[in-house]
Amino acid sequence: xxxxxxxxxxxxxxxxxxxxxxxxxxxxxxxxxxxxxxxxxxxxxxxxxxxxxxxxxxxxxxxxxxxxxxxxxxxxxxxxxxxxxxxxxxxxxxxxxxxxxxxxxxxxxxxxxxxxxxxxxxxxxxxxxxxxxxxxxxxxxxxxxxxxxxxxxxxxxxxxxxxxxxxxxxxxxxxxxxxxxxxxxxxxxxxxxxxxxxxxxxxxxxxxxxxxxxxxxxxxxxxxxxxxxxxxxxxxxxxxxxxxxxxxxxxxxxxxxxxxxxxxxxxxxxxxxxxxxxxxxxxxxxxxxxxxxxxxxxxxxxxxxxxxxxxxxxxxxxxxxxxxxxxxxxxxxxxxxxxxxxxxxxxxxxxxxxxxxxxxxxxxxxxxxxxxxxxxxxxxxxxxxxxxxxxxxxxxxxxxx
Numbered sequence: 001x002x003x004x005x006x007x008x009x010x011x012x013x014x015x016x017x018x019x020x021x022x023x024x025x026x027x028x029x030x031x032x033x034x035x036x037x038x039x040x041x042x043x044x045x046x047x048x049x050x051x052x053x054x055x056x057x058x059x060x061x062x063x064x065x066x067x068x069x070x071x072x073x074x075x076x077x078x079x080x081x082x083x084x085x086x087x088x089x090x091x092x093x094x095x096x097x098x099x100x101x102x103x104x105x106x107x108x109x110x111x112x113x114x115x116x117x118x119x120x121x122x123x124x125x126x127x128x129x130x131x132x133x134x135x136x137x138x139x140x141x142x143x144x145x146x147x148x149x150x151x152x153x154x155x156x157x158x159x160x161x162x163x164x165x166x167x168x169x170x171x172x173x174x175x176x177x178x179x180x181x182x183x184x185x186x187x188x189x190x191x192x193x194x195x196x197x198x199x200x201x202x203x204x205x206x207x208x209x210x211x212x213x214x215x216x217x218x219x220x221x222x223x224x225x226x227x228x229x230x231x232x233x234x235x236x237x238x239x240x241x242x243x244x245x246x247x248x249x250x251x252x253x254x255x256x257x258x259x260x261x262x263x264x265x266x267x268x269x270x271x272x273x274x275x276x277x278x279x280x281x282x283x284x285x286x287x288x289x290x291x292x293x294x295x296x297x298x299x300x301x302x303x304x305x306x307x308x309x310x311x312x313x314x315x316x317x318x319x320x321x322x323x324x325x326x327x328x329x330x331x332x333x334x335x336x337x338x339x340x341x342x343x344x345x346x347x348x349x350x351x352x353x354x355x356x357x358x359x360x361x362x363x364x365x366x367x368x369x370x371x372x373x374x375x376x377x378x379x380x381x382x383x384x385x386x387x388x389x390x391x392x393x394x395x396x397x398x399x400x401x
Contacts, residue, residue: 117330
């Protein structure tokens with residue numbers, strides 16, 4: 001039995017007891033997650049490893065063979081099965097460090113290999129609410145730039161938090177497709193989001209031929225910006241780009257095809273050494289399929305006209321088609337769209353651009369990117385998008401010993 005506290009407790013009492021841990025349940029963008037201040041975690045969970053993972057799995061309600069996470073805080077989807085740990089930063093010019101965990105629903109596994117771009121928007125507000133930001137930095141009214149060190153991918157994120165009367169402004173009129181109610185707009189800057197340890201295009205090519213057994217050779221753009229992502233053409237795999245969740249998630253053959261594409265793409269990108277490793281790296285890379293702009297009806301019934309968007313993108317997260325768009329995948333979309341010669345840029349009509357507006361299952365999203373080419377290599381200086389965030393509940397989670 002794993003104990004989550006350094007305080008000993010008789011085994012008989014443990015069977016009847018739960019410990020309570022200070023936590024905040026937050027929405028960020030189109031995702032939700034359980035947020036913790038690092039210092040509030042039990043001592044055993046303040047270090048990466050089995051004790052931390054076992055605790056957080058139990059908080060969220062995983063693994064759940066029923067796929068519902070009924071006995072935990074998870075929402076039984078990839079966008080609602082997430083945990084975040086925030087602490088004061090020890091790094092120069094940063095306010096807080098942010099660690100993200102993507103929790104598997106049906107397996108005893110947390111993937112720490114990537115970031116959540118949607119929940120990134122909530123990190124700034126959480127840090128302010130939790131007292132992790134020096135009060136002298138908080139204006140009476142205006143916008144506070146919270147500099148966040150994203151520990152999973154070692155990148156800087158700047159979260160522009162609106163402040164009113166010295167408090168985080170959460171309500172407002174900003175509407176985000178995929179979120180039912182309006183809220184205050186939060187701009188998020190992803191600074192130099194591409195992998196700086198190697199090429200932003202791991203294979204060295206803007207366009208690549210990806211051979212997948214039983215599927216064929218697919219034209220693909222493989223990029224590591226925001227999150228490693230494999231972009232393929234919708235028509236090459238039998239889709240038109242307007243699909244909603246049911247068309248993919250209710251088709252086991254389609255899900256198996258996408259997982260095979262993801263695994264073979266991960267191998268070609270150098271993210272794994274063998275195909276068998278893909279199962280333990282579910283959060284990354286992502287797979288997305290793109291097509292030229294066309295009209296469709298979103299999952300909420302909203303009509304999206306062809307002239308409203310530059311292209312269409314559908315992306316899978318944790319083995320299922322996402323109901324909107326992951327924030328980190330949006331970073332990858334913006335990065336690829338602004339570089340002539342990629343599959344994403346091609347779908348958007350080609351040419352140089354500083355922003356792109358794309359259609360996803362819930363509606364549309366506009367993202368901007370600054371791309372520079374130096375000595376033949378492309379770099380992304382910054383990707384900008386608008387999100388919103390709100391505290392849903394705060395207090396304690398209770399976890400059986």
